[in-house]
Amino acid sequence: MCILLSPLHNYYLKSLCETRWAARTDALFTCKSSFTSVIDTLDDLSTNYGDSKAGACKLAITQFGFIVTLVATEYMLAELAPLSKLLQNKECDLVEATKEARTIAKLVAEQRNDERLWDELYDKSVELAASVVVHPSKPRTVGRQKHRGNARLTPVLAIGGSTCFAIHSSSGLRAV
Numbered sequence: 001m002c003i004l005l006s007p008l009h010n011y012y013l014k015s016l017c018e019t020r021w022a023a024r025t026d027a028l029f030t031c032k033s034s035f036t037s038v039i040d041t042l043d044d045l046s047t048n049y050g051d052s053k054a055g056a057c058k059l060a061i062t063q064f065g066f067i068v069t070l071v072a073t074e075y076m077l078a079e080l081a082p083l084s085k086l087l088q089n090k091e092c093d094l095v096e097a098t099k100e101a102r103t104i105a106k107l108v109a110e111q112r113n114d115e116r117l118w119d120e121l122y123d124k125s126v127e128l129a130a131s132v133v134v135h136p137s138k139p140r141t142v143g144r145q146k147h148r149g150n151a152r153l154t155p156v157l158a159i160g161g162s163t164c165f166a167i168h169s170s171s172g173l174r175a176v
Helices: 021-033 035-049 052-061 064-088 094-112 115-131 161-175
Strands: 004-006
Touching: 021 035, 021 064, 035 052, 035 115, 052 064, 064 094, 064 115
Parallel strands: none
Antiparallel strands: none
């Protein structure tokens, strides 16, 4: 399903393909690039047309944890997109594909421990969140009282990007 974002420019959110990872990368890139338009459209649908699902969706995607996950997932899938497209090609050379897979696996392993990269992704998350007036926050790390606010001991920005991503991803995994 696609949502029309602007009748003047014919912008659409792309459908999420169930089987093609390269299409998922494109869909996440489009969602991230037009995030403010998506929020405005959901707000318009909720406010002016009484669409409760649009309001619930807006509430869900304006959580800082969602924005962090969107930025990180889009970045990581963009790294995998060339390999995905190579493997989908009918004339795929499996030896070349194996070399490419090993190269990407090595790159991902290096990036996993690169503090500077995660700090940059965190900064992009903060910037995207600020564009829709969402403040950086840290989910509760204690299983009990998870809907209660955190004590104001450490500013969220002082936590660091990689720590923030680890906290948000583990929080998201517990929610699933």
